[in-house]
Amino acid sequence: MPGRVALIACESGGDPRFADALGLTSATLHAGAGLVTAIRWPLPTDHALALAGADPAARPLQEAIRAIDTAHESEDPVRALAGWQRERLTAWRRERTIEHAPLVWGAFTTTTG
Template sequence: MLRHGNRRPGLAWPLRSHRPLSAKDLLLGTLPLRADGEPGARIWPAPTRVALIGCESGGDLRFAESFGLATAMLHNGAGLVTATRWVLPTSFAFHRLAQLPESVRPLSEAVIAVDTAHEDEDPVHRLDRWRAEGRIEHSPLLWAAMTSIVV
């Protein structure tokens, strides 16, 4: 709702000078804010394929009545949503804990792999790389967190 003088409509509380866009906004749009409001799917339709690669971006899906970004994307028209089920280790963590050189960027590579998979007809075969090479940057620590929901 309109709060604290912030002129942008939304259901999240303003933070400093802006109001974050929330999953609730994506789902409900402006329906709870005014009589002539529009549903979120009409205001923010989702593309066919959506990747939400961030710490626990798909955490809402573990509950029977989920209400989060992944659910909002499905509700707003996405046919495929890839999200992560747990907190992801950063590339810095791989550098610090596994002594990988800074030129190796496991998290960036995982994000690029998801993007590539969303653009391609064939899935990414990271398990084969892990089994063949056994290298930490190909480990399930990152890619096993990814979940794809297809409607």
């Protein structure tokens, strides 16, 4: 198991329908990962966001995936991901457009073992 794992799949970071809401994350940590980034709810695709009115050139989900990958490559992935999320929060407060909404960037959580 790699030391840092990103589970970029809908609700990979929690499913309240089961007794262990962090099942996949816990399993990954128990298999040897030291850090797991996962998603707490289903995410819209970039296409779905465009249909909802986002700038057609915007790629919020792709940007999020790249930000997580970059964070996992950094010395302090938690700090790097939190910094990116704060940048997204600033953009959301400034722009108030769907491509900056916390619907995507707020979904990610990182757990350490």
